[in-house]
Amino acid sequence: MKRHIVMIGMMGAGKTAVGSELARQLRVNFTDSDAEIETAAAMSVSEIFARDGEAFFRDRETQILSRILQGRPGVVSTGGGAWMQAGNRELIAARGLSVWLKCDLATLWQRVRQRSTRPLLRTADPKGTLARLIEQRYPTYAEADITFDANSNDSIETAARRLIAQIR
Ligand code: S3P
DSSP states (O other): OOSEEEEEOOTTSOHHHHHHHHHHHHTOOEEEHHHHHHHHHTSOHHHHHHHHOHHHHHHHHHHHHHHHHHSSOOEEEOOTTGGGSHHHHHHHHHHEEEEEEEOOHHHHHHHHTTOOOOGGGOSSOHHHHHHHHHHHHHHHHTTSSEEEEOOSOOOHHHHHHHHHHHHO
16 A cells, blocks of 8 residues: 555544554554544543643644654544644645545434543534534535545444445
């Protein structure tokens, strides 16, 4: 593999789940940028947001992404906001193929409502927040090289296989 495959899209779209399975099937390395940030900071994403703020998190995200992309090509999953920074889009375009896991609000809400780990959704109306993020972000996510329908109830394995077929 010459380029990275970089998963982008909203929280709950399955970037980590589908990305790690994709890497397994392709026999390449999988890296999750949020997990790398957490390891480097020895704090969770929520703790970083709470202690240092979102702007600090975004700086770390760009640094880590840049480091990951300099490494041997593999599958990389990014946090939902990473693609929204023009500089990150340039880094990704230079070294990888971007794949948008596109999901509608109902699917995303069903997947994220149980979990309280997303700092951006700690609002009085998390579903409304999710809907607003979708509106803000989808035109930019649509600039990805590949758009993959991630609504389906396929198993993760099947979704990864479907994605490989679409990339080839
Ligand atoms: C964010 C998504 C999260 C994490 C952070 C911000 C976002 O990652 O990076 O909470 O801006 O959408 P996931 O998309 O992996 O949940």
